[in-house]
Amino acid sequence: MRLFHSRGYDAVGVAELGAELGIKPPSFYAAFGSKAGLFERAVEHYSTSDANVFGRAKALGGTVNEVIERMLLVAAEIYPEHDGVAGCLVLDGARNSADPEARAIIASYKKASRTALRDFIATGHPAKAETLADLIVIALEGMSGSARDGASAAALKSFAEAIGRAFLREAKQS
Template sequence: MTATKDPEPRGRRRSFDVDQAVETAMRLFHARGYDAVGVAELGAELGIKPPSFYAAFGSKAGLFERALQRYIQGEANIFARALADGGDVATVIDRTLALAARLYPRRDGVAGCLVLDATRNSADPDACALTAAAKRASREALRAFIATERPAKAGALADFLTIAMAGMSAAARDGADEAALTAFAETAGRAFRREMEAD
């Protein structure tokens, strides 16, 4: 992406790449959580001063929203990736859990899911509202997919998966490795299949 014009006086151009700035912020928020990353640190990492920061993003929450959108639209959207490969509900859910087990363990200082963990215990209502909306959308996508086969159980099974994924993300941030998460994912997948098949 090319730099865009800065809405500051005298028609000055931004001296930073907005797309790269969002990528950098996404990694910081993911690694440390929303509250632990301050505006001053963001400005230093992005190489911009506060006026340029606020002109580009409006607020820290505004940048976080952009970072969340980037994250959700990328490879970190585990359910969308699992769904793209096709299969019945149980197969796609097995694939979703297996992908989470592979992707959530710490790599390059980052563990877990940005959506699930970035605002855990956060005091910022705007940031919490953003992740809450993303979680609701994720749960609804799961519920709607499960409902294609088991509509009466879709809500309860979507809740089961949402809680399982949140637990996997939290465990990864606490140091759980891929082997431990894979064992859990397999157990959760078997439990999901049993509930799908039960009358």
């Protein structure tokens, strides 16, 4: 997971993955079927871990507005580089990938995440759920990409706070 997260799907080879796992290519293929098979497992693990900013923010409860603001601040905290890894694996792990299977895996996770976010927002702001979900998803994608490009935690936090205010302004117009 760390290799895919730090460098992206295309930049990691099967030999390197096998070496990291301590297994030879035949064992690698027997265990995972393919590089994409391992990638899907890594993305699944990542999406159910503390790296899931929406899940983390939602678990603490509160109103829709509170959860969204918290989610943005959690992203600002965890997206900057830590131990050579920055951004979000789901948002950036297959960005610009030439592999259609890797892109399909990520597209499926992104779609499910956006749907869950939209459905949650709809509990408080049904008339604006689509627009507000787009605002947050695009903001998170930008934060992840910026973190991978070296944005500081302070810059991401400032941006997260501004997007939180924009979310509240848009939500009030519903």
